[in-house]
Amino acid sequence: MIKTEYRFCAGPWNFSEGRDPYGPETRPAQSFPWKLAALKKLGFAAMMFHDDDAVPEIDSKSHAQVLKEAKALRHQLDGEGIVAEIVAPRLWFSPRTVDGGYTSNRKADRQYALDRSKQTIDIARELGTHLIVLWLAREGTYLRESKSGARSTELLAAALDAMLAHDPEARLCIEPKPNEPMDHAYIPTIGHALAIAHLTRDPKRIGCLIESAHSILAGLDPADEIDFAMSFGKLWSIHLNDQNGLKFDQDKPFGSANLRVAFNQVRALERNGYGRSGEYVAFDVHPFRTTREEHYLKHLENSRKTFLRLVEKARTYPTEQADALIADLNYQDLDQLVLEHLLGK
Ligand code: XUL
Ligand code: MN
Secondary structure, three states: OOOOOOOEEEOHHHOOOOOEOOEOOOOOOOOHHHHHHHHHHHOOOEEEEEHHHHOOOHHHOOHHHHHHHHHHHHHHHHHHOOEEEEEEOOOOOOHHHEOEOOOOOOHHHHHHHHHHHHHHHHHHHHHOOOEEEEEOOOOEEOOHHHOOHHHHHHHHHHHHHHHHHHOOOOEEEEEOOOOOOOOEEOOOOHHHHHHHHHHOOOHHHEEEEEEHHHHHHOOOOHHHHHHHHHHOOOEEEEEEOEOOOOOOOOOEOOOOOOHHHHHHHHHHHHHHOOOOOOOOEEEOOOOOOOOOHHHOOHHHHHHHHHHHHHHHHHHOOOHHHHHHHHHOOOHHHHHHHHHHHHHOO
16 A cells, blocks of 8 residues: 655644634734745645735735735745745635625625635746635625525636636635634535536536534534545645534644544545645644743644654554454444453553
8 A cells, every 4th residue: 555645734823822712812923934934844745725815915915916025935935945836815804805705795706806816816827826715705604594505506607607707727716614703604514515516517527625613513523524536536635623513614723523533534645545635734723822932833843743643543443353343243342342442551
C-alpha cells in the first residue's frame, strides 16, 4: 500500500485571539509575518486565505491595488517557501452581506457578493492557486418565510456559474455547514454541495471541502462524508478539527472530543488516497480561550501530532482479524478490537 506523505496547512485566522460573543480577546494579536514564520517553524507547507487575509481592508482598495498587494504577498510566501492553498471570499462580515451574499434579498448586495467573489478568483491567480473555497456563511435564512428555497437554489447556481465563467481555470470548493450564523443554511451537507454543481455549466470544476465540525453539526459522521465525496473524486481540501456535539462551532484540536471519530476520518482519507493528487490536510482549529501567548502554536502542533499518530493506527489496524469478525457479523468483538487498537498496549 502506498504511504501518503501528508502536507499540512493552516490559515491566519487560526491564530485567533480568544474573543467570543461573551468576552474580548485574551491574547495579543500576532502580525502576518509572525504567522507565516510560525507555519514555517511548524513545518507546514501551505497557508489558506480569505480574500481580506491576503489583502487587508480590501473594500477600500481599487481592483488594481488589490492585485498589486496580492502579487507582493506571493513574493512574501515564496520567500518563506510556503504555498497558498486556497482563497475564500469573506462574504459574511460586510454591512452589504447582512442578509447573505448570493441569496440576499437586496439586488445590490448580491452584485457586491459576485464582484467580490470574482475578485477573489483574481487574487488566487496572483497567489498561484486556482482553488476557491466557498463557505456559504449567510446563504440561508434567519426566518424560513424570508426567502424562497427554490429561488435561493437558482441564485446560488447562477453565482457559481458566474464564477466559473470568470476564469476557466478556477475550481470551486464548497465548504458546507448546516447552521451558524444562520438558523438554516441552504447547502448544509456534502450531498447538497455536489448536487448543486449539476445546475451549473461545468460541474467538473465544482468540488468540496469537508470540515469535521461542520459534518458533526449536521448530525453526520465526517468519515462518511469523506468516503462519499471521495467516491466522486470531489474532496479537494479538508478542515480537520473537532466538535463536542450540537453546540456552537467549536473548532477544537483534531481528535480532542472524539478520538474514534477522528480515527475513522483518517482511515477514510487513507483508504481513498487523499493527498496523492496534491491535496493538503488543513486544520481549521483555534486555541482555547485560556491559551497563553507562549502556547500560541500548540493547537496546530497537537492536531498534526494526533493526525500522524492516527495515520499510524490506520496503517497498523488488524485488518485480517477485523475482516474475520465482519464476515461473522460479530460486531461486538469488532467494537472491542477497535477500542483495544486505539488504546494500545
Ligand atoms: C467557518 C469556517 C471558515 C471557512 C473559511 O465555520 O470554517 O473559517 O473554513 O471561510
Ligand atoms: Mn473551515
